[in-house]
Amino acid sequence: MGELRLMKGNEVIAEAAIRCGCDGYFGYPITPQSEVMETLMDREPWNETGMVVLQAESEIASIHMVYGAAASGKKVLTSSSSPGISLMSEGISYLAGAELPCLIVNVQRGGPGLGTIQPSQADYFQSTKGGGHGDYRLIVLAPSSVQEMNDFVELGFQLAFKYRNPALILTDGVIGQMMEKVVLADFIPRATEEEIDQKRGSWVTNGRKPNRQRNIITSLEMDSGRMEQNNLRLQAKYDRMEEEDVLFEELQCEDADYLLVAFGSSSRICQKAVDQAREKGIKVGLLRPITLFPFPKKPIAALAKRVKGILVVEMNAGQMIEDVQLAAGNVLPVMHFGRMGGIIPSPGEVVDALEQKLIGG
Amino acid sequence: MELADIINPNNLVYEKPKLLTENTMHYCPGCSHGVVHKLLAEVIEDLDIQEKTIGVSPVGCSVFAYNYIEIDWQEAAHGRAPAVATGIARTNPDKVVFTYQGDGDLASIGTAEILHACNRGENIVVIFINNGIYGMTGGQMAPTTLLGQITATTPNGRDAGRNGYPLKITELIAQLPGTSYVTRQSVHTPATIRRCKKAITKAFQAAMDKKGTSFVEVVSTCNMNWKMTPVKANEWMVENMFPFYKPGDLKDSSKTDPESYTPIKN
Numbered sequence: 284m285g286e287l288r289l290m291k292g293n294e295v296i297a298e299a300a301i302r303c304g305c306d307g308y309f310g311y312p313i314t315p316q317s318e319v320m321e322t323l324m325d326r327e328p329w330n331e332t333g334m335v336v337l338q339a340e341s342e343i344a345s346i347h348m349v350y351g352a353a354a355s356g357k358k359v360l361t362s363s364s365s366p367g368i369s370l371m372s373e374g375i376s377y378l379a380g381a382e383l384p385c386l387i388v389n390v391q392r393g394g395p396g397l398g399t400i401q402p403s404q405a406d407y408f409q410s411t412k413g414g415g416h417g418d419y420r421l422i423v424l425a426p427s428s429v430q431e432m433n434d435f436v437e438l439g440f441q442l443a444f445k446y447r448n449p450a451l452i453l454t455d456g457v458i459g460q461m462m463e464k465v466v467l468a469d470f471i472p473r474a475t476e477e478e479i480d481q482k483r484g485s486w487v488t489n490g491r492k493p494n495r496q497r498n499i500i501t502s503l504e505m506d507s508g509r510m511e512q513n514n515l516r517l518q519a520k521y522d523r524m525e526e527e528d529v530l531f532e533e534l535q536c537e538d539a540d541y542l543l544v545a546f547g548s549s550s551r552i553c554q555k556a557v558d559q560a561r562e563k564g565i566k567v568g569l570l571r572p573i574t575l576f577p578f579p580k581k582p583i584a585a586l587a588k589r590v591k592g593i594l595v596v597e598m599n600a601g602q603m604i605e606d607v608q609l610a611a612g613n614v615l616p617v618m619h620f621g622r623m624g625g626i627i628p629s630p631g632e633v634v635d636a637l638e639q640k641l642i643g644g
Numbered sequence: 645m646e647l648a649d650i651i652n653p654n655n656l657v658y659e660k661p662k663l664l665t666e667n668t669m670h671y672c673p674g675c676s677h678g679v680v681h682k683l684l685a686e687v688i689e690d691l692d693i694q695e696k697t698i699g700v701s702p703v704g705c706s707v708f709a710y711n712y713i714e715i716d717w718q719e720a721a722h723g724r725a726p727a728v729a730t731g732i733a734r735t736n737p738d739k740v741v742f743t744y745q746g747d748g749d750l751a752s753i754g755t756a757e758i759l760h761a762c763n764r765g766e767n768i769v770v771i772f773i774n775n776g777i778y779g780m781t782g783g784q785m786a787p788t789t790l791l792g793q794i795t796a797t798t799p800n801g802r803d804a805g806r807n808g809y810p811l812k813i814t815e816l817i818a819q820l821p822g823t824s825y826v827t828r829q830s831v832h833t834p835a836t837i838r839r840c841k842k843a844i845t846k847a848f849q850a851a852m853d854k855k856g857t858s859f860v861e862v863v864s865t866c867n868m869n870w871k872m873t874p875v876k877a878n879e880w881m882v883e884n885m886f887p888f889y890k891p892g893d894l895k896d897s898s899k900t901d902p903e904s905y906t907p908i909k910n
Contacts, residue, residue, distance in 0.1 A: 306735045307731070307734060307735045309731065329909075335734045335735055337730070337734060339727070339730075339760075340756055340757070340760035341756060343724065343727070343756070343757075344724070344727040344730075344756065344757055344760065345727075347720065347721065347724040347727035347728050347731065347757070348727050348728070348730050348731035348734070349731060350718075350720070350721075350724075350727075350728050350731060351700070351718060351720075351727070351728035351729060351730065351731025351732040351733075352731035352732060352734070352735040352736075353731075354718045354728075354731075354732070355698065355731075355732050355735060355736050355739075357735045357736075359731070359735065373721055373724075374721065374724070377720075377721050381719070487716075488698050488716035488717065488718050488732075489698065489716065489736055489739065490695050490696040490697060490698060490715075490716055490739055491694060491695055491714070491715055491716045492695060493695065497714055497715055497716050497717070498716050498717075499710045499716070499717045499718075499719070500717070500718040500719065501710065501717075501718070501719035502719065503707060503719050
């Protein structure tokens with residue numbers, strides 16, 4: 284078993300990045316995620332593993348630094364919070380278009396606009412439906428604990444490299460700021476140039492070697508026919524993600540009459556709500572999507588045939604509910620309960636909403 | 645004398661650089677890009693760094709630079725090439741990284757990225773093509789468009805009150821401690837082409853020696869969007885652009901105190 288520590292979610296992102304053999308972090312300060320870069324700068328990983336940590340002039344620059352390093356085959360990440368992710372959306376679209384693997388962490392805060400520094404889950408649409416321009420998808424992982432903040436760093440990179448696609452950890456100010464015990468991962472050495480050439484030599488731009496053609500990283504294609512083929516290739520890749528890499532967790536769904544669907548910090552609240560509802564004699568289960576894209580459509584469709592109603596609990600005005608409705612079909616009521624503006628709902632509020640919206644008081 | 649007697653390897657006095665591809669260039673006849681591409685290919689070949697050089701070509705006519713030089717390339721978003729180059733150079737300190745940017749890209753949408761990359765002293769080379777106009781989108785006003793100059797968005801000439809003043813960004817760049825070599829060149833005569841090649845060589849050498857950012861502006865023509873013949877465009881550039889964008893070195897750190905600059909730490 285690895286090293287056990289009590290740590291903040293944001294600090295764990297930094298520690299996990301160093302331990303998984305990251306080559307670089309590029310970021311810009313924004314509340315509530317600044318501890319990621321602060322921890323990295325304090326840890327000085329350049330002395331330990333050779334990892335580069337650079338405070339950029341903006342989120343725009345950060346994501347394009349990630350683009351350059353990722354295109355040279357390196358394992359790199361950035362982190363930010365909602366308004367900063369909006370600024371990064373240009374670069375994220377280019378990363379997806381050029382099919383570059385990297386990790387982006389969004390420690391969400393409330394919006395729109397400057398909004399609030401308090402937690403929110405209002406970037407679900409932005410994360411899962413695009414955010415930037417063009418038809419693209421990110422691999423979106425939603426941790427619900429500090430342990431998963433640790434685990435999803437390496438998992439995110441594995442999926443990013445598997446598909447040559449950016450991966451996003453969609454978390455929020457609750458989990459970023461929360462302290463929990465965490466079992467840290469063991470150290471993985473950074474890849475050498477020889478290893479990068481062996482594994483990724485067919486596409487990386489780290490200098491044209493004598494034994495290969497020159498490589499060009501680009502999302503540009505002026506020929507419509509070829510551009511459509513590029514799009515079809517991307518869509519096939521996203522379909523493959525839906526086939527092979529959907530992650531979710533079911534809690535007390537076996538005998539459930541009603542189903543809660545919640546991700547990230549909302550799912551932690553819903554765990555307690557399930558217990559409270561069951562104490563009142565209401566048989567409730569919880570389905571927690573872990574990958575928000577690819578979305579767990581099949582398990583939701585299966586549960587929709589067994590339960591009487593679904594309540595989607597999110598800290599937003601109702602975003603993931605659209606995917607739940609699409610998965611469930613028109614066979615049962617699918618309702619939403621959410622708080623906004625940085626307000627975190629209590630388990631009791633969730634049970635009340637369940638009774639009022641689905642059971643009928 | 646037969647044709648075969650003339651076209652004969654023994655008579656060869658000049659050939660295209662080996663690193664230039666066989667692809668037909670999309671640039672307009674008279675455009676300066678082709679000459680600068682040729683110089684870049686020659687310099688990379690002369691320095692024997694084709695196996696460790698990565699070029700970054702952002703949005704603009706020269707986004708397609710990657711079609712013409714036989715090295716690894718990354719296409720970049722509009723203005724972001726210095727950030728992209730930073731990402732490559734920081735995580736690959738033994739490589740040679742250059743950006744190839746137009747004036748709209750570098751001096752307008754990418755102002756933040758170029759200033760901060762130069763201010764940090766990233767070990768990269770910046771080739772800055774300044775033709776005073778947006779070429780690819782059809783000749784709109786650029787930050788470098790001269791006062792009175794007619795473009796698609798200043799049909800009556802650039803007016804300072806309405807459009808602001810032309811930006812001498814190279815003069816700004818030269819003031820930053822992170823830059824080691826900042827120069828302004830042109831490629832409109834054989835002599836200036838030779839000088840420009842020396843400048844590009846020196847810039848690459850400085851980046852390889854980890855002296856910080858080197859910056860080569862090439863005052864260029866866009867005869868198509870200036871709506872002039874190539875010859876007339878060269879004359880117009882000399883008469884109108886050179887008085888404002890004066891050719892010559894703006895900064896050469898080999899002539900200044902090396903103690904004043906802390907190099908990038910990796």
